[in-house]
Amino acid sequence: MIDPIFLVEAAVNGLLLGGVLALLALGLNLIFGVIDIVWIAYVDLVMICMYAVYFLVQVYGWPIWIGSLAGVALGALLGVGVHVLIISPILGTAPMNQLLATGGLLFFLQSFATFLWTTDHRSIRITLPTIEVGGMFLSFARLIAFVVALLVTLGLYLFLRHTYVGTAIRAVSQDRDAMALMGANPRTIYVVTSAVGGALAGVAAALLIIQYSVHPFFGAAFGPLTFMICVLGGLGNMLGAFVASFIMSEVISIGGVVWSTEMGYVIAFVFFIVMIFARPGGILSRRV
Amino acid sequence: MSSRRVIVGVLLAGLLVVPFVPMGGMRQYVLHVVIQIFIWSFIGGAWSLMGRFGLGSLGHGAFLGLGAYTTTLLWNFFGLTPWLGAVIAVLLTAVLAVVVAYPCSRFAVIGHYFSLVTLAVGEVVRLLIIAERDWTGGSLGLTVRPVGGDSLVAIQFADKRVFYYAGLVLWALGLWVWHRLDRSMARSAMEAIGEDETAAASVGIHVTRFKIGITVLSAVLTAIGGIAYAQYIAYVNPDTLAGIGVSLRIVFAVVLGGMYSLLGPTVGTALTIALAEVLRVVFGVSYVGMAETIYGLLLIVFIIFLPSGIYGSVRDVLRRPRTAAATATA
Numbered sequence: 001m002i003d004p005i006f007l008v009e010a011a012v013n014g015l016l017l018g019g020v021l022a023l024l025a026l027g028l029n030l031i032f033g034v035i036d037i038v039w040i041a042y043v044d045l046v047m048i049c050m051y052a053v054y055f056l057v058q059v060y061g062w063p064i065w066i067g068s069l070a071g072v073a074l075g076a077l078l079g080v081g082v083h084v085l086i087i088s089p090i091l092g093t094a095p096m097n098q099l100l101a102t103g104g105l106l107f108f109l110q111s112f113a114t115f116l117w118t119t120d121h122r123s124i125r126i127t128l129p130t131i132e133v134g135g136m137f138l139s140f141a142r143l144i145a146f147v148v149a150l151l152v153t154l155g156l157y158l159f160l161r162h163t164y165v166g167t168a169i170r171a172v173s174q175d176r177d178a179m180a181l182m183g184a185n186p187r188t189i190y191v192v193t194s195a196v197g198g199a200l201a202g203v204a205a206a207l208l209i210i211q212y213s214v215h216p217f218f219g220a221a222f223g224p225l226t227f228m229i230c231v232l233g234g235l236g237n238m239l240g241a242f243v244a245s246f247i248m249s250e251v252i253s254i255g256g257v258v259w260s261t262e263m264g265y266v267i268a269f270v271f272f273i274v275m276i277f278a279r280p281g282g283i284l285s286r287r288v
Numbered sequence: 289m290s291s292r293r294v295i296v297g298v299l300l301a302g303l304l305v306v307p308f309v310p311m312g313g314m315r316q317y318v319l320h321v322v323i324q325i326f327i328w329s330f331i332g333g334a335w336s337l338m339g340r341f342g343l344g345s346l347g348h349g350a351f352l353g354l355g356a357y358t359t360t361l362l363w364n365f366f367g368l369t370p371w372l373g374a375v376i377a378v379l380l381t382a383v384l385a386v387v388v389a390y391p392c393s394r395f396a397v398i399g400h401y402f403s404l405v406t407l408a409v410g411e412v413v414r415l416l417i418i419a420e421r422d423w424t425g426g427s428l429g430l431t432v433r434p435v436g437g438d439s440l441v442a443i444q445f446a447d448k449r450v451f452y453y454a455g456l457v458l459w460a461l462g463l464w465v466w467h468r469l470d471r472s473m474a475r476s477a478m479e480a481i482g483e484d485e486t487a488a489a490s491v492g493i494h495v496t497r498f499k500i501g502i503t504v505l506s507a508v509l510t511a512i513g514g515i516a517y518a519q520y521i522a523y524v525n526p527d528t529l530a531g532i533g534v535s536l537r538i539v540f541a542v543v544l545g546g547m548y549s550l551l552g553p554t555v556g557t558a559l560t561i562a563l564a565e566v567l568r569v570v571f572g573v574s575y576v577g578m579a580e581t582i583y584g585l586l587l588i589v590f591i592i593f594l595p596s597g598i599y600g601s602v603r604d605v606l607r608r609p610r611t612a613a614a615t616a617t618a
Contacts, residue, residue, distance in 0.1 A: 097591050103587075108588065111577040220533075224407060
């Protein structure tokens with residue numbers, strides 16, 4: 001029998017991981033909601049940004065927060081680049097082609113990272129204290145990541161809700177044809193959305209690099225999980241994705257402690273498959 | 289029509305004599321590449337049976353892995369001949385396909401959702417293989433237990449020519465299935481379902497039955513391809529036979545070739561394998577990752593500039609003048 005304190009610790013760690021997953025899911029969901037494309041390579045962009053933060057901080061000795069901001073800027077830049085170079089030429093083609101083009105990007109980023117930086121695991125060596133709360137040991141890095149992720153989520157919410165561009169983004173995700181008639185250019189909105197989605201990837205990268213070491217196949221660990229969270233929450237549904245991130249991170253974290261890491265993922269994926277059949281429109285949708 | 293038959297006959301005869309063409313020391317290598325093309329074209333063809341009707345599965349690695357690992361484990365631990373192992377593997381795959389396809393068609397899980405659900409299925413199989421490492425060797429993979437010599441019972445042969453002819457038969461079988469389906473009523477029904485499920489159901493097409501049928505057919509053929517590959521390479525690995533990586537590679541090859549034509553998957557697979565081999569030979573082990581980098585880059589470029597696939601695009605260009613002449617006379 002497992003000591004209950006480990007379960008509680010796993011639950012808390014799951015909660016903290018959920019914050020960062022939520023960020024990833026929101027970025028992907030925003031892009032899907034507006035442009036109607038799933039960026040298969042989204043988490044690989046995060047991987048590139050993680051390398052950027054790693055090199056700036058560990059090799060060039062930048063302060064961590066400036067390095068992180070640079071990572072966010074790079075993320076936004078990459079987001080625009082992906083949209084302009086890859087997505088926008090194939091906007092009108094079959095959905096499978098769009099999916100595969102970003103799949104090709106996944107192969108490209110993974111192997112280019114292998115080529116440039118080899119498969120070594122790299123991590124930033126900053127020592128952050130561990131906090132002891134009632135017999136549990138919580139990493140301070142995870143706590144920071146959780147708080148920042150929530151703040152950025154709140155910022156995203158305010159941006160979408162209370163700015164002109166944010167309103168336009170929401171409008172396009174509701175009806176792109178009508179939006180064009182209202183005098184907004186969907187193509188501009190697409191670029192802005194990609195930049196915001198990329199910047200979210202940058203934020204996630206800065207928060208992940210202080211907890212995990214980065215390697216070229218980092219995206220393979222978090223990618224499938226992120227897609228599943230988005231679908232579980234309902235593709236394009238922001239609140240759903242937010243809730244789903246915490247459900248999935250709890251399942252993985254607790255399952256990982258009770259059985260093994262792989263079984264934690266297996267249970268999470270099976271749960272996802274079951275939920276898709278129980279609620280095809282996402283966990284927050286009404287049953288039709 | 290008769291001229292087409294002649295061309296097909298000449299091509300087949302050419303393929304039959306390939307193993308006896310004098311190629312010096314290159315023979316083993318050329319045969320190895322062609323065998324891989326046969327097997328993966330067969331698998332790509334199996335995928336396209338679903339893909340062309342809008343069922344874009346990103347989880348065919350699940351069926352591939354289930355097939356390959358079932359026969360390999362049965363042979364390694366119980367000494368069951370892969371012939372019987374394949375039967376069991378095919379049955380298991382069919383069950384998995386129904387388990388996936390039934391709810392998907394009942395609850396109208398289509399488009400992006402279908403792709404992502406199947407992607408999850410593929411990852412579940414990959415992670416289960418890794419998690420059960422006591423049996424499966426985890427991510428290190430598993431070698432098919434050798435019998436030391438040629439054996440029909442174990443499907444192990446030292447001579448690549450045996451696998452070449454087996455691969456050729458398998459490939460032709462895949463084309464035959466594709467052709468039969470293309471000519472059948474099921475094709476019209478599936479196309480209608482792909483266009484609009486509700487409309488298809490309203491004219492009396494049994495949507496669930498057709499979808500499950502096509503998924504089971506596609507999954508079973510994929511599993512057979514996986515078994516063939518495992519027997520040929522004599523080694524199974526969760527990353528090369530299950531999960532998102534191999535699933536994406538299958539889809540890439542098919543989309544690159546063109547999934548709406550008989551030879552599309554073959555052309556695409558041949559090109560991607562040839563490309564991978566050329567890049568591997570050029571870069572060797574000196575620049576790790578460079579070959580894959582260029583591979584990924586070319587895939588993006590191909591998809592942007594040839595959206596209907598290479599074979600599809602070429603055929604469109606060739607056909608255009610002929611159809612124009614036909615409409616002029618009519």
